[in-house]
Amino acid sequence: MEYIEAKNKFIQAWGTLGSSWGINKAMAQIHALLLISPNPLTTEEIMEELKISRGNANMNIRALIDWGIVEKEHRIGERKEFFSTGKDILELARQVSKERRKREIDPILKVLEQIQDVSGENEKLSKEFKNVTGDLRNFTQKVDGVIEKFSKSDKNWFYKLLMKL
CATH class of the missing domain: 1.10.287 (Helix Hairpins)
Incomplete structure (x- = not known):
């Protein structure tokens, strides 16, 4: 299986699993993307990768931060915020x-x-x-x-x- 296909399959499966945890599908998909990403991602990168709107991305990123499973990162000289999740x-x-x-x-x-x-x-x-x-x-x-x-x-x-x- 190619990486892109495997990545998409994992993100979809994690989205379904998230529903069982009390997290909506988009939240879980964002979390899955962050989980497998080697580097923190911006909102724009998340939107592009998952084909979701800015509002959907922002709302669900905020919810993931509230759950304590995603962290926001600021970088010197960057206006954008970066998001990451623990891998443990x-x-x-x-x-x-x-x-x-x-x-x-x-x-x-x-x-x-x-x-x-x-x-x-x-x-x-x-x-x-x-x-x-x-x-x-x-x-x-x-x-x-x-x-x-x-x-x-x-x-x-x-x-x-x-x-x-």
Whole structure:
């Protein structure tokens, strides 16, 4: 397979994968391009390579910076901004896990905590509601603990864990 074909295939696949991570397709494609680029890229280079508009590129680059997986770089004598991403895949997974935890797990845990003190005229319904949402809260807390441990782990711990599986 030629480099151009392989690069395009990877960018498309990473875009699809990004959707599973809670990142839109264009964001993931920009990230994929930065991931395989040996040097930081400008917005114009990203736009040209991915055939996207300036607005789409700017919005998604900003979002990737907010996620903590893309960095902006200024160069002396250059008016353009350059963007890059880390190449350490484990670090990327940790950062995405932290962000998803902040955006998804923390809010649902907050709601599950708030609704545990439910009461009502129908005690059977209230009890069932408490049981189900309590089980969901307990499960979510365990998942949260695993994500927290993973995000604070070092490579050796994680790879040892994988080898046990």
